[in-house]
Amino acid sequence: MSTLDISDIPQHFSLAGITLNAQERAVMTTSLRVKAEAEKLRNLCFWGKILAIQKDYMIAQASGENLFDRKFFYSFDFVNWLQLPEVTPEDMLVIEKITKRFTGDPAFEFSLVDEVEGEEKPKGQTISEEKRLSGIIQLMNYEVQIVPRGAYFRDGNMTLQQNPMFQGLSQSELGELTNYCHFREGFNINKKTAEERATNFDETIDIFDAISGDEPRGVWSIQNERGGSVSLIRSLLWPGYVFFHTPTPVKWGGMYYGWGLKNQNIGFMLP
Helix, strand or coil: CCCCCCCHHHHCHHHHCCCCCHHHHHHHHHHHHHHHHHCCCCEEEEEEEECCCCCCEEEEEEECCCCCCEEEEEECCCCCCEECCCCCHHHHHHHCCCCCCCCCCCCCEEEEEEEECCEEEEEEEEEEHHHHHHHHHHHHHHHHCEEECCCEEECCCCCEEECCCCCCCCHHHHCCHHHEEECCCCCCHHHCCHHHHHCCCCCCCCCCCEHHHCCCCCCEEEEEECCCCEEEEEECCCCCEEEEEEECCEEEEEEEEECCCCCCCHHHHCC
16 A cells, blocks of 8 residues: 555565465556556555455555655556546545445436334435445545554655655564554544654654554554564455555565454454
8 A cells, every 4th residue: 555566465465465466466557557658647556455245346545746645546457547537525424434345337316214113214314335435435544544653754745755765664663562553544642642643753754653552552553574584464444455565675565455444343352
């Protein structure tokens, strides 16, 4: 999802049981390059795969100079990419209430229903699958897209930049959730306590919220692989989201592979 290279899929994401075959990777690498050139997209990368009943959605994400100004595209055949529509805050209120699986038909209309005396009655609110797909991707980006601490910084103009001096987390830091942050806007330094600012706080690189503070506690699973040289992080809130980081060479990236459904029972799963 962030700085994801398709070549990382068999090497790192296979550790989590996620993969695409060689033909799919080759076709998608070429088609995304063609799409980026045709629409003059500065950065277009593979985001993940959302499973559906009829046909699965391959998702790509484009960003410009502002890394949070994004466009999303989907494909059924790894070749043709269609842009997803923008969603409004009102749309998101409907989208967050839908818990059914995606159908694989972008034109399908989901309806909210009320259960009254065992019967489902329409509430009159509908949303297309295409819009729902767009909203779910943005929601996941906000809640689970992460990066290593120090991978980005803000320059003198407060513009977000990738940190060219970042050499990866040390082996002792790889397994600590405090060293991974949400890749999203809205960081508020005033939420940091005086003690937190006094210990291990660097205002040049501490520009995102650490995932170690997420509630409920335990929504992230972290483990080291390949003798401690690769860190693998999974989200229990959005099952299917996986993130990896390795300092040799310095690489990181996130990918989603799942049904596009939030874990509504997370509160009952954790101790």
